[in-house]
Amino acid sequence: MIEAGAGIASLIVNPAAGRARLLAAQLSAIRELLARRGYRTEIFATTSEPGSAEAWAREAAERSAAVFACGGDGTVHGVVQGMAGSACPLGVVPLGTANALARNLGLPLDPLGALTQLMNYQPQAIPLGEIVSSAGTRRFTVMAGCGPDGALVHALDSRLKSRFGRQAYYLHAARLFTTRRWPAFRVSYRLAGSAEWRHAEAAAVMASRIPDLGGLFSGLTRAARLDHPHLHVHLLRAPAQLSFPAWFGLTKLGLPNPWLTTVDMEELLCTPLGARPVYAQADGEPLGTLPMTLRIVPGALRLLMPG
Numbered sequence: 001m002i003e004a005g006a007g008i009a010s011l012i013v014n015p016a017a018g019r020a021r022l023l024a025a026q027l028s029a030i031r032e033l034l035a036r037r038g039y040r041t042e043i044f045a046t047t048s049e050p051g052s053a054e055a056w057a058r059e060a061a062e063r064s065a066a067v068f069a070c071g072g073d074g075t076v077h078g079v080v081q082g083m084a085g086s087a088c089p090l091g092v093v094p095l096g097t098a099n100a101l102a103r104n105l106g107l108p109l110d111p112l113g114a115l116t117q118l119m120n121y122q123p124q125a126i127p128l129g130e131i132v133s134s135a136g137t138r139r140f141t142v143m144a145g146c147g148p149d150g151a152l153v154h155a156l157d158s159r160l161k162s163r164f165g166r167q168a169y170y171l172h173a174a175r176l177f178t179t180r181r182w183p184a185f186r187v188s189y190r191l192a193g194s195a196e197w198r199h200a201e202a203a204a205v206m207a208s209r210i211p212d213l214g215g216l217f218s219g220l221t222r223a224a225r226l227d228h229p230h231l232h233v234h235l236l237r238a239p240a241q242l243s244f245p246a247w248f249g250l251t252k253l254g255l256p257n258p259w260l261t262t263v264d265m266e267e268l269l270c271t272p273l274g275a276r277p278v279y280a281q282a283d284g285e286p287l288g289t290l291p292m293t294l295r296i297v298p299g300a301l302r303l304l305m306p307g
């Protein structure tokens with residue numbers, strides 16, 4: 001349980017997240033709930049400016065008893081950039097479309113219900129993923145990768161998801177996937193507990209931190225854990241037109257999949273093999289192109305989690 005009566009509870013709200021309007025409808029009840037626990041509520045709204053969630057979070061973490069990221073996985077991603085390394089606990093209030101992290105934390109999807117539950121959660125130090133790409137260095141909580149998923153995140157406007165729902169987003173993604181060619185790239189990696197570098201080629205790489213990514217990706221990352229000390233990585237061989245459908249089909253049915261390797265790693269480096277760009281993403285946010293390095297930063301975040 002987080003300390004009661006411990007000062008400021010900062011809510012960092014993304015007004016553009018899929019279900020942000022729910023927060024406004026419950027705001028007075030939320031303030032009351034937090035006041036009953038002895039908190040003074042402060043609310044910060046993010047802007048479309050890159051880094052706005054990070055800047056608010058950094059400032060809030062210095063002077064708050066707890067910070068709450070109110071939005072979807074993209075909002076949590078922004079807030080985490082400002083909170084990594086801080087002792088201040090972070091709670092997730094799901095107001096986005098997918099809300100993969102909140103669902104894996106067992107949180108209800110209404111803000112008041114989620115905050116009520118968070119009051120009974122414990123702050124636990126968890127590792128964060130780290131991604132270094134042409135977009136710089138970022139931390140991630142849900143997943144990171146490159147290949148068609150990265151290109152789709154770059155090409156698709158995330159507002160499509162909240163405006164038309166997940167199904168329309170998937171249809172749009174399927175059309176892009178089938179009409180483009182996906183270049184293979186080089187992957188160099190060290191397995192968990194090993195100092196030896198191995199090399200392979202892949203059409204897609206995904207490191208997951210949660211056991212259920214939701215939607216189409218449900219059931220594909222069952223062994224991933226938020227407190228896992230290594231990267232849980234899925235390597236999909238070329239061509240992507242075969243390995244992606246096989247991943248969604250064979251792997252979900254529990255059948256052997258010759259185009260997929262799933263292993264725990266210390267570190268992974270992806271470099272392009274040709275001139276065509278390969279796109280990277282983390283937590284559904286576009287993060288530039290290869291080269292990309294992934295690793296784990298131990299104990300980097302104090303997250304409010306079920307005890």
Ligand SMILES: Nc1ncnc2c1ncn2[C@@H]1O[C@H](COP(=O)(O)OP(=O)(O)OP(=O)(O)O)[C@@H](O)[C@H]1O
Nearest residue numbers: 016018046047048071072073074075096097098099
């Ligand atoms: N004030 C704002 N106006 C426009 N965009 C914003 C604003 N604040 C943040 N953003 C951007 O909104 C995007 C979507 O946020 P988020 O991912 O939290 O919602 P979502 O897509 O509905 O949820 P999920 O990722 O869980 O499906 C993020 O890329 C974030 O950078």
